[in-house]
Amino acid sequence: MNPLGDWFGRHSVLDPVGPHAARTMSAGWIVIGVCAAVYVAVLVVLALAIRHARRAAAPERGPETHRRHVRVVGAAVGATIVILFAFLFLDFFTSRGLAEVGAGASRPLTIVVTGHQWWWQVTYEDTAVSARFSTANEIHIPVGRPVMLKLLSRDVIHSFWVPNLAGKRDLIPPYTNVLWLRADRPGIYRGQCAEFCGLQHAKMDFLVVAEPPERFAAWVANQRSPGRSPADPVTRHGQAVFLGSACILCHTIVGTPANGRVGPDLTHVGGRATLAAGVLPNTRGNLAGWIADPQRVKPGAKMPPNILAPRDLQAVVAYLASLQ
Amino acid sequence: MSDETLTTPGVAPPPTETELDARLALQRTWWRDAGPLRWLREVDHKAIGLRVVFTALTFFLLAGILAALMRTQLARPEHGILGPDRYDQVFTVHGTTMMFLFAVPVMMGLGLYFVPLMVGTRNIAYPRLCAYAYFVYLIGSLFLWISLLTNTGPDVGWFAYTPLSGPEYGIGKRPDVWAQTITFTEISMMAFAVSIIVTIFKQRAPGMSLNRMPMFVWTMLVTSFMVLFAMTTIATASIFLASDRLVGTHFFNPAEGGDPLLWQHLFWYFGHPEVYIIFLPGTGMVSLLVTAFARRELFGYTALVLATIATGFLGYGVWVHHMFATGLPQLGESFFTGSSLLITIPNGLQIFCWLATLWSGKLRVRAPLLFVFGFFFILVRGGLTGVMVASVAFDLQVHDTFFIVAHLHDVLIGGAVFPLLGAILFWWPKWTGRLTSERLGRASFWLIFLGENLTFVPMYVLGLRGMPRRQYTYLAASGWGPFNLLASAGAALLALGVLVYLANLVVSTRAGAPAGDDPWDADTLDWATSSPPPAYNFLRIPVVQGRYALWSRTADAPVVTGLALDRREVLVTSTLDATPQLRYELPGPTIWPFLAALGTGVTWIFGVFTPWGIVVGLALTGPALVAWGWPRRRRATEVRA
Missing domain, CATH: 2.60.40.420 (Cupredoxins -  blue copper proteins)
Known part of the structure; x- marks a missing residue:
């Protein structure tokens, strides 16, 4: 359904x-x-x-x-x-x-x-x-x-x-x-x-x-179980970008150094049906849009926009989507 | 009286020479002075009352525009007319304006105008206090609206729940604006209430014992007492909130032993009586209109009076039904279910008494009476959905959804706005001396009636379909779009009806047929004087011979003599039986109430920005109050009539 x-x-x-x-x-x-x-x-x-x-x-x-x-x-x-x-x-x-x-x-x-x-x-x-x-x-x-x-x-x-x-x-x-x-x-x-x-x-x-x-x-x-380890170069790159960016200040992925407590736990984010608290279907396109500019979807939300190079953004999306 | 006489101006016998002299003398004594500051010095209850009424109606229209904005935004899913920040300000200011700047003031304004006329006296008790209260109300209202227009309007709901409105989450000055606006209206409404209570208790015409008071006066009496108790509660709450925000107290801060639920208790201990403060004067108007248009005495006058008083008391025992979802002990919740159901009994009794009166009357169906029929249709629906939400389990499903939005608007629009619109048409001839157009009146009724139903009935469905309140948008997948579109279309119809209604008032003021003293053959004393009434209201204070003063008046009815012509003297009578006790001189026009109100405005508005605002404001208000109360030398001569 x-x-x-x-x-x-x-x-x-x-x-x-x-x-x-x-x-x-x-x-x-x-x-x-x-x-x-x-x-x-x-x-x-x-x-x-x-x-x-x-x-x-x-x-x-x-x-x-x-x-x-x-x-x-x-x-x-x-x-x-x-x-x-x-x-x-x-x-x-x-x-x-x-x-x-x-x-x-x-x-x-x-x-x-x-x-x-x-x-x-x-x-x-x-x-x-x-x-x-x-x-x-x-x-x-x-x-x-x-x-x-x-x-x-x-x-x-x-x-x-x-x-x-x-x-x-x-x-x-x-x-x-x-x-x-x-x-x-x-x-x-x-x-x-x-x-x-x-x-x-x-x-x-x-x-x-x-x-x-x-x-x-x-x-x-x-x-x-802890968050799935990246299995291919793209998701490995995505994990590296994630762990090297501001994301980890707010988010947790169990099994990685990311253990921020401000935003949602992302350990199995790829397996969820929605993003942004029931607002967006959890597709790669929506995930990329949300990461790049959460304020467009939810003006006032506590998550800041993230300026990432397209390749990095795609990699982060691939990594998060792989966290089933 | 046949229908034709309704449009024929009443013909008064030509005045005698002594009567003319007396009228001239009274006119000189009571007429407002002519200086350039006349408007600021005015203390006549009719002038102040109309001022309050028209200011309140202006805010009704402004808040209506906000409602139209919200309905436009919600007409379609994910609509982009208003963003969340703007929408939150709009719905907060809509609710705050409707409750604090329109509904209570308009009822108080009508009380100021009509209570002295209906009880047969020449001015309100404490006229200067009323002048002061009007300016305080005006300044507070402008403060709120200027804040909204400068994008600093409050955005935490008209209920301003802590901690959202507290220092940590209510950023900027927005919640402070809300708290101070409330403070302004508290002060002014309490001043009006005190004046109305004293006028009713001590200035009734001889013979108007308590059990002969018109129902409208009874409802204003009970309402005014409710204002005193409700407004002191919200004053406590808003001052707690302001001091939490401005000087770092912790009334609502759980980290320091405060409690956010304390706010909810205080707010709803005011908030639910507020509904009855708005509703009871509406019932008074219904009683007036039913009596006048059914052309018979009210069935169950005593029952109606007791029901009004019972509502006044019970209204203070139901506030927790706004808090069923907060997780209070279940037995306690059941108590409040019981009390909320209990208050239905006096309300039901009132409905039944009016129906009985209508049944055995001889009806003239005129536009004002149509609004009374609309009152039954909509208020009873709102009341019955209120019975549904008194049940804890059902309430937990529909609480904070559009079901409640529909319920509360049915109660307030049906219970207060419909009687108000009917009563304004009814009273317009008294204010202007001219009749309104029956055709436009009927057209506006049907538009407003259909618009109201089309707007709010779909909202019951939306609530049951899971749509919460106070959300600036909704997803298309929710399927709420069609019902919202329907509600928005209804709102447009409603707005059109209000425009036709206003056009009727404007047109009739210029071109309406002359009304005469008593175009409706009504029973209360306000119709015993000219339309509009002279500054002194009555040439001679009448002596009341029955419950329906004009219907029971005999040709040789006695009048009061001996009141001074050259001083603003009124007759003070006993509280229960209205037997004459003494002559009392009321104060005349003065600028000091206005200046004191300015000082009060400085106190509260600058108090938002710095505690020194209080000091500066008091330094301005204090001298104005001293000058206001400065004793004057009494003239030696006296002229009496």
């Missing part, structure tokens, strides 16, 4: 693929249905009132009219109260149900998501420190297994939102927020920052890739 193809219709609150989004929407549809009925009822009464009162010869004022109004308005207020109480209980039990989805999990996968202006750092936790690894803007999860996301921010407030999977949760310094997810169908689901966080709030997307457990395990094993 092409994650950057037409995602309209699939990227939606109305198409849940996990228990959180599904429970939210099944309660949501009840509320929407009742509210729509109330709306129609009010408008119908308004229309009838207008028709009635336009035809009236004189205003009705008598005690009989008053008593009738008291009865009707009283009934309407009573109905309102009943409906609102029903909504309150519905909401309470929905929230409790959502909390239990996470609490009942025996073997959750724990992922730390850190929001940065304007990208997502994703770190897979593990009891063994050596088994932890970092990636960016792409979260792989196994289908059917509960995932506990620990949400942090290093700068301003962001909000983590994957409409198909669950409601949003803010990333607020200095707090650690928690969000539970579970995807019940394999697929690629889009997420986006939902709290205004500055210039490139609009282009702070990410992908959640839900895959069968075996494929997920293979992905994890690959991610734990």
